[in-house]
């Protein structure tokens with residue numbers, strides 16, 4: 001039976017009687033923040049942690065746990081997409097252009113040994129073996145919405161750390177304005193490299209300040225395990241406020257440049273896929289609207305489409321990066 005708190009006079013349990021000390025301390029901290037007016041975001045983070053505690057571990061690959069992220073906005077409260085859907089409905093054109101192709105074909109990918117080379121305009125260029133890269137910073141778990149330019153979306157619990165951790169280590173020079181991500185192009189192991197659908201290797205890029213934003217995640221896992229091959233093993237990017245194609249998979253090079261990188265999709269169809277590619281319901285793709293989205297797993301004849309949110313719902317966190325920019329010109 002809960003013991004009434006004498007101090008407040010209200011009939012509610014004294015937290016110290018029923019909860020472990022660490023949890024109790026955290027709740028006190030929450031109450032302090034609440035009093036300071038900062039509770040909205042903190043409460044959301046709290047609920048996000050509960051959501052993470054319930055992430056079903058698929059038990060298929062090596063476990064990769066992470067502590068719930070404290071980065072503002074990193075823990076979406078939406079219902080998670082099932083692991084089955086997230087790992088079988090993919091875009092990874094190196095393995096084929098059908099959504100089922102990556103899960104079917106990516107078993108040929110070899111993720112060990114794996115090296116990521118950091119080069120270009122940095123004081124400390126270098127090569128990182130995947131194990132060292134993984135251990136460079138503590139792993140965090142984050143729940144991000146991923147909105148694909150094709151009009152569908154998912155909610156996925158990722159494991160990784162802010163790319164900024166790596167960027168600070170390599171010390172970009174003052175002349176570095178952009179970061180380019182080059183991904184693996186291995187003809188022997190990637191069956192679709194013979195096709196001309198894209199100019200391989202798949203290359204993506206961010207402005208340096210976008211790359212430094214704490215929400216930009218260097219991801220090694222999802223659902224508490226290492227990434228399945230089809231989701232970009234052993235290391236990929238996740239940029240939650242941009243269309244999914246900015247989130248490059250199976251990265252082998254991170255290059256700091258002065259010029260805006262020539263990305264694979266801009267090269268393929270500049271009028272359809274801009275360099276920025278921020279999720280923006282007001283800027284339609286030339287061939288379809290971007291105002292709504294279909295959540296994978298909620299299909300069915302009567303499933304209602306969702307309204308797409310500006311910056312995929314991360315406007316409070318990232319809107320400032322684009323202050324003064326015309327986002328119809330820089331789409």
Ligand code: MTE
Nearest residue numbers: 090091092093148183202244245247248249
């Ligand atoms: N990375 C590489 N190397 N090749 C790709 O074809 N597709 C992109 C992105 N990263 C792609 C890639 C696109 S279009 C999307 S929507 C996301 O990966 C999909 O990520 P997911 O399959 O994990 O949902």
